[in-house]
Amino acid sequence: xSESVKYLxxxxxxxxxxxxIAADLPSPPPAVLHPGTGQPIGPDxxxxxxxxxxxxxxxxxxxxxxxPEPVREVYRQWRPSPLYRARRLEQKLGTPxxxxxxxxxxxxTGSHKPNTAVPQAFYNKEAGVKRLSxxxxxxxxxxxxxxxxQIFGLEVLVYMVKVSFQQKPYRKALMETFGARCVASPxxxxxxxxxxxxxxxxxLGSLGxxxxxxxxxxxxxxxxxxxLGSVLNHVLLHQTVIGQEAMVQLDMAGDYPDVIxxxxxxxxxxxxxxxxxxxxxxxxxxxxxxxxxxPAACPSLTRGKYAYDFGDTAxxxxxxxxxxxxxxxxxxxxHAGGLRYHGMAPMVSHLADLELLEARAYKQTECFxxxxxxxxxxxxxxxxxxxxxxxxxxxxxxxxxxxxxxRTILFNLCGxxxxxxxxxxxxxxxxxxxxxxxxxxxxxxxxxxxxxxx
Amino acid sequence: xSESVKYLxxxxxxxxxxxxIAADLPSPPPAVLHPGTGQPIGPDxxxxxxxxxxxxxxxxxxxxxxxPEPVREVYRQWRPSPLYRARRLEQKLGTPxxxxxxxxxxxxTGSHKPNTAVPQAFYNKEAGVKRLSxxxxxxxxxxxxxxxxQIFGLEVLVYMVKVSFQQKPYRKALMETFGARCVASPxxxxxxxxxxxxxxxxxLGSLGxxxxxxxxxxxxxxxxxxxLGSVLNHVLLHQTVIGQEAMVQLDMAGDYPDVIxxxxxxxxxxxxxxxxxxxxxxxxxxxxxxxxxxPAACPSLTRGKYAYDFGDTAxxxxxxxxxxxxxxxxxxxxHAGGLRYHGMAPMVSHLADLELLEARAYKQTECFxxxxxxxxxxxxxxxxxxxxxxxxxxxxxxxxxxxxxxRTILFNLCGxxxxxxxxxxxxxxxxxxxxxxxxxxxxxxxxxxxxxxx
Numbered sequence: 001x002s003e004s005v006k007y008l009x010x011x012x013x014x015x016x017x018x019x020x021i022a023a024d025l026p027s028p029p030p031a032v033l034h035p036g037t038g039q040p041i042g043p044d045x046x047x048x049x050x051x052x053x054x055x056x057x058x059x060x061x062x063x064x065x066x067x068p069e070p071v072r073e074v075y076r077q078w079r080p081s082p083l084y085r086a087r088r089l090e091q092k093l094g095t096p097x098x099x100x101x102x103x104x105x106x107x108x109t110g111s112h113k114p115n116t117a118v119p120q121a122f123y124n125k126e127a128g129v130k131r132l133s134x135x136x137x138x139x140x141x142x143x144x145x146x147x148x149x150q151i152f153g154l155e156v157l158v159y160m161v162k163v164s165f166q167q168k169p170y171r172k173a174l175m176e177t178f179g180a181r182c183v184a185s186p187x188x189x190x191x192x193x194x195x196x197x198x199x200x201x202x203x204l205g206s207l208g209x210x211x212x213x214x215x216x217x218x219x220x221x222x223x224x225x226x227x228l229g230s231v232l233n234h235v236l237l238h239q240t241v242i243g244q245e246a247m248v249q250l251d252m253a254g255d256y257p258d259v260i261x262x263x264x265x266x267x268x269x270x271x272x273x274x275x276x277x278x279x280x281x282x283x284x285x286x287x288x289x290x291x292x293x294x295p296a297a298c299p300s301l302t303r304g305k306y307a308y309d310f311g312d313t314a315x316x317x318x319x320x321x322x323x324x325x326x327x328x329x330x331x332x333x334x335h336a337g338g339l340r341y342h343g344m345a346p347m348v349s350h351l352a353d354l355e356l357l358e359a360r361a362y363k364q365t366e367c368f369x370x371x372x373x374x375x376x377x378x379x380x381x382x383x384x385x386x387x388x389x390x391x392x393x394x395x396x397x398x399x400x401x402x403x404x405x406x407r408t409i410l411f412n413l414c415g416x417x418x419x420x421x422x423x424x425x426x427x428x429x430x431x432x433x434x435x436x437x438x439x440x441x442x443x444x445x446x447x448x449x450x451x452x453x454x
Numbered sequence: 455x456s457e458s459v460k461y462l463x464x465x466x467x468x469x470x471x472x473x474x475i476a477a478d479l480p481s482p483p484p485a486v487l488h489p490g491t492g493q494p495i496g497p498d499x500x501x502x503x504x505x506x507x508x509x510x511x512x513x514x515x516x517x518x519x520x521x522p523e524p525v526r527e528v529y530r531q532w533r534p535s536p537l538y539r540a541r542r543l544e545q546k547l548g549t550p551x552x553x554x555x556x557x558x559x560x561x562x563t564g565s566h567k568p569n570t571a572v573p574q575a576f577y578n579k580e581a582g583v584k585r586l587s588x589x590x591x592x593x594x595x596x597x598x599x600x601x602x603x604q605i606f607g608l609e610v611l612v613y614m615v616k617v618s619f620q621q622k623p624y625r626k627a628l629m630e631t632f633g634a635r636c637v638a639s640p641x642x643x644x645x646x647x648x649x650x651x652x653x654x655x656x657x658l659g660s661l662g663x664x665x666x667x668x669x670x671x672x673x674x675x676x677x678x679x680x681x682l683g684s685v686l687n688h689v690l691l692h693q694t695v696i697g698q699e700a701m702v703q704l705d706m707a708g709d710y711p712d713v714i715x716x717x718x719x720x721x722x723x724x725x726x727x728x729x730x731x732x733x734x735x736x737x738x739x740x741x742x743x744x745x746x747x748x749p750a751a752c753p754s755l756t757r758g759k760y761a762y763d764f765g766d767t768a769x770x771x772x773x774x775x776x777x778x779x780x781x782x783x784x785x786x787x788x789h790a791g792g793l794r795y796h797g798m799a800p801m802v803s804h805l806a807d808l809e810l811l812e813a814r815a816y817k818q819t820e821c822f823x824x825x826x827x828x829x830x831x832x833x834x835x836x837x838x839x840x841x842x843x844x845x846x847x848x849x850x851x852x853x854x855x856x857x858x859x860x861r862t863i864l865f866n867l868c869g870x871x872x873x874x875x876x877x878x879x880x881x882x883x884x885x886x887x888x889x890x891x892x893x894x895x896x897x898x899x900x901x902x903x904x905x906x907x908x
Contacts, residue, residue: 006530076460076568077538077833084531106560109832110872147833151542170875177875178830248733375631379531379562379601418564418872420625421631428630430545 005087007249009080014072019240021275022233024282029350031322033308035418038452041318049218049226051127054120057234065237067119074118074151078107079241083249089377095397096253096406101413102246102273103380109174111146111383111415112269113229116238120227121148130223131155135185135210137265138337138385139166139171140415141229147181157224159213163336169256170419185210191433192216192314206330207266207341211316219316230266231311239272242412247276250410257288257410259396263388264292264301264359265338267345273412278356290357290416292348293365293392297435298322298331300344301352301359303442308452309343319452322349326445332394332435334364335423336384342445353372360392363434367391368427371417384423385413393417459541461703463534468526473694475688475801477517477727478736483804484775487762495772503672503680505581508568508574511688517733519691528572528605533695536702543831549851550860552709553873555867556700556727557834561629564836565869566723567598567683570692574681575602584677589639589664591719592618592791592839593625594869595683601636610634610647611678613641613667616659618791624873631813639664646768652775660784661720661795664871666768673770684720685765685799693726696866701730704864710741711864713850717747718755718813719792721799732810744811746802747846749821751889752785754778754798755806755813757896761796762906775907776803776893780899786889788818789877790838796899813844817888822847822881825871837869862874 008346022028031040043055050058057065064132067075086099124132132154136142142158149156158180165172165184175182185205192212196203203209211228216227228235258373260277262270274290280286294301301322309324311317323344330371331340344352349358364384371387373394374380382390393411400407415422426432476482483493497509504512511519519528538551558566578586586608590596596612603610612634619626619638629636639659640647646666650657657663665682672680682689704710714731716724728744733740748755754777763778765771779785779796785794798806805811818838825841827848828834836844847865854861872877880886 005527006465008462010462010464011460073459108835150830151833169879170872173875173879173882174835177826177878178833179830179836339579372631376604376633379632381562381628381631418624419875421627422874424631425623425627428627 005085007252009082009245009248012075013076013080013245013248015067015241015244017064017066018119018237019276019279020059020237021242021279022064024279026282026354029346033319035310035315035319042388045318051123051128051129051214051225052122053123054234066150069121071119071122077229079105080245082315084401085253086378092377093394093401096404097206097397097400098406098408099397100250100408100410101371102242103413104242104269105380105413105416109147110418111140111142111144112239112242112272113141114147115241115272116229116235116268117144117148119238121152122143124225124440125152125154127223129154129155132216132227133157133217133224134227134229135159135207135214136229137161137207137340139168139175139419140338142180143171143174145227146178147173150178151179158182159185159210159444161185161207161210161337161340162203163333167318167335167422168419174257185213190216195314200451204330205335206313208313208327209212211312212316215312215316230268231343233347235268236271236275236347239268240275240383242272243274243276246273250286255318255408256286256409257411259289259291260289261389261392261396261409261411263339263385263414264294264344264348265340265385267348269412269414271345271348280353291392292357292359293357293388294361295334295336295339295388296361296363297334297437298340299361300326300342304344305446305449306349306353310447311343319450320346322346323352324385324449325442326448328448329442329445330446332437334435335420336353336364336388338385339388362388362391365432365434370394380413381417382413383417384420386414389413419442456834458657459539461537461706463699463702465530467534467699467702468529469521469695471518471520471731472691473698473733474514474517474519474691475733476515478733479852480736480808483800487906489764489769489773492822499772500547500705504799505577505583505679507577507580508688511691512686522576525573525576534699535560537700539707540832543828546831546857547696547848547851549852549855550858550859551851553709553847553851556696557867557869558696558723559834559870561830563594563597564872565598566696566726567595568601569726570683570689570696570722571598571602573692575608575858578679579606579608583608583679585611586681587611587668587671587678588681588683589613589661589668590683590724591615591661591794593622593629593873594792597625597628597632598633599681599683600611600629600632600788603634604632611640611671612636612663613664615639615661615791615794616657617665617787621789621876622873632664639667641667642796644670648742649768654661656785660767662781664763664765665766666770669766669770683723685797687801689722690725690729690799693722694729696726697728697730700727700864709862713743713745715745715747715846715850715865717725717793717839717865717868718831719839720801723866723868724801725740729806732805743851745846746811746813747842748813748815749788749793749842750815751788751891752779752794753815754796756815758798759900760803760807761903763903765769765797766777773904774800776800777806779896780902782902783896783899786891787870789874790818790842790890793842816842816845819886819888821887825850834867835871836867837871838874840868843867
C-alpha cells in the first residue's frame, strides 16, 4: 500500500484547449445532410438552434480549440479530476493488470456532463440567448445544464425521459435546486410530445422523443436555443479535457494504457477519455486498444446499422450518418438511462467504421454485479451508466489474469450512483431484470431508416 | 474572476497527526463517571466496547497523535479536501466579507464521517475484532462505517433511526452496497429496542435509542465492538484533519478567519474545523470567534442544561457532563437527522462552558432557504445538516454588510445533499414544516436527569 493510488494535478493541469480529433482523421466523417434536400447543410441551417461559436466548433478541423478563461474558471471548481489506480480491485481480482480510472463524479452534479454544459451555457450567454431547452435521460445532463445556466444567468427548460423521471425523482429535485424547470417527456407542451401521447398514451419516452420536444421549443422561440448533452462534435470536443488530463496523470505514474474502456450512450464520455489517445496514435504515437461498452438493451454499435438517420423521433433534425437502431426505436426501460439513445455519435461511428475501436454489449444485471464489486473494493458507487465501463475493465483485467499478461487498463468512471440507489436497492432485492427489446420492433425501426445516398 | 476559488493541497498536505485539544485546555473537562458508583471510570470500564488504542486516545492529553500510515493511505483517496472561496455567493450577497468553506462532501460517502470511520475500523481490525455495531441518524455515519469496515474486512451492523430509515431509503442501499446490514431502530432485535416499542409502538426512534441498541449488541458479543460517529473525544480528534488542512489552505490564500461557523449535532464536524483554531488561540495565537449552529428542534447548546447525563436512552452508557436535553428526550423528526441528538459532545460542552464558543439555533426552513441560495451560487447542494452552517455563515456575511466591515468567514460544508433530495423536493413543494418539540416534554426530560454531584 505504499505506492500512490491517486494522481492529482494542480490547477495548472486544467487543459488550455479542447482536442479536436477531426484534425487527425485519415478521412473526414460523412457530411451532415438536410432532410428535405439531401444536400450537405451549412452553418446557417443550424443557426436557429445553436450560437455561431458552437456551430464553428461543430465543423472545425483545427486540432486545438482554446478554452475560454471564464469556462476554465468554472472548471477549476472540480478539475483536474483525479486519476486513481484501483489497487484494491486489482488485489481482489488477483490480476496482473494495472487498472486506472479517471473519476468524473467529483463534479458538482456527479458526472462528466458539466464539462460541456459550462461552455455551452457560456457561448449561449455571449450570444445573447435568454433560455436553453434540452432533453435528459437519467438526468445527469439536465442537472448539469441547470447548474451551468444558473452560473451564467440563463433559464433552463429540461424535457426528461418519462421512465427516468419516474425512476429518479431526485434528479428533478436537483434541477429545481439549480432553478431549472423539468418536464416529463413525452409532454403535452409540444406538438411532438402530443403526437406521441396520442399514439402511445403510456409511452415511457426516449431520448429521441425528448430531443424532438426540446428542439421544437428552441425552433419556435427566438430567445431560446437548444443544447445537447452528447452525440454532436462540439459536445465530444468539450469532453476531451478528460483524456488530456488522464494522459498527463498516467505519465506521472510512468504508465501508458494498453486498453481504454468507456461506456457509450450518445458517446460523449467515451470520446472524452478516448479521443486524445486515438489522436496520439493517429499522429504516429503509441498504439492502444479502444473498447466501447454499451447496454445490450440498446446496442447501437453492436446491433445497429451504419446509416443516415434522424437524431430524434419526430424526424426534425438534420440527417447524420451513425450507428443507429432507427430513430423510431424506443428501447426498453433500464437503469442506465443515459445510455438509452437510438444512435451513436457520428464521430464515434466514423471511428468504428475506420476500425479504430471495438464494441461490446452487456446486460444490466452483470453490470450492477460489477458495480457492487467495484464499490466494495474502491468505495465509490458507480452510476448505472458507469457500471458498463467497470464491467468492461474487469473483464479486460480477468483476461490478463487468464493470459498471465500484465496490461495497463484505463477506464472512465463517468459518474457516481448517489442518485441511482433505487437501482442498487432493486438489484439487492433481486428485482432487477435484463429488459430486452423486441427483435421485430428493431427490424421495423431499421426498415424505416430514411433512404439517402450514403 | 481572476483570483483562485479553490485551494488544494497535494498528498503531502494530509496531516501526519490528529490534533488533541485536551493538551491546550486551561482546565480539564469533567471526569466521566460510572453510572452505578458515581466514581470516575477507567480504561477497563470501556474495554468491552472499544479497542484499547481508541480508549487511549479518548483519555490522552498528548497534543499530537500520529495518524497510522494505513489510515493516511485511505485518506489519500479524497484528502486533502478542497477549501473554496465562495466568490459567487459573496457577490450575490453583496457582502464585503470573504467567505471560505472547507468541503468534506468529496469523501466516498459524501460527508466528513469517513475521517473517523477509517481509523476506528483500522484500530478495531488491529485488535482482532470481527464485527462493529453502531447507530446512525441520517445515515452518513452508518454508510461511512460500512465503507471503512469493507476496506479493513470487518462486518458492520447499523441501527438506523427509524424516521431517517423511512425518509432516506437510499442511505440504507448505500450501506448494503458496502456490505453492511442496516436495521430500523427501535428494532425487535435488542432488549432496548423492544422496551421502547412496547411503550411507543410507533416510535420515530432517536440517536439515543439507536445507541442503546448498538451498545447492547457489542456488550453481549465478544467478537463485536461498538463504534460511535460523534460525541466522544477520539471521534472529535479524528476530525481535526479538517481544521488543520483548512489552516494551511487559508495560509495559501494569505488569510486567517475572524469567524468560524460549524453545525453541531453530536459535535464532530464542528470540532474538526474549530479545534485546531481554538488550540492556536489558547496557545497565544490569533483570536477567532467560533459559532456553533444547531437545529431549533433539538437545541442542546442553546436550551439544554450543562449536566451529567447518559449518552443513550436506555441509560447504559457512562455518565458524561454535557449540554443535554435529557437522554429521554426524543426530538421531533426533521431532515437534518445527523443533528437529532439529545446531547452535545462533552468536549464541545466544556468549551462552551469556558466561553470559547457561542451557540445559535435555526429552524429547518430558513436553513433550506440558505441551502438553496448557496447551491445556486456555488453549485454544491448542501446536506440538510450542512445548511445550518451555511445559514450561519450567510448571516455573518450579512452582518458584515450591515456594519460595512470585511471579515473573513470560514465554515465547514460537512456534506452534500445527494441523498437528501426528498427534503429539497418537499421544501420546493412547500411541504417542509418547522417541527418543534413539546416544552413540557423537554421539561420532563430535563427533570429526569440523573442526580450526580457535578
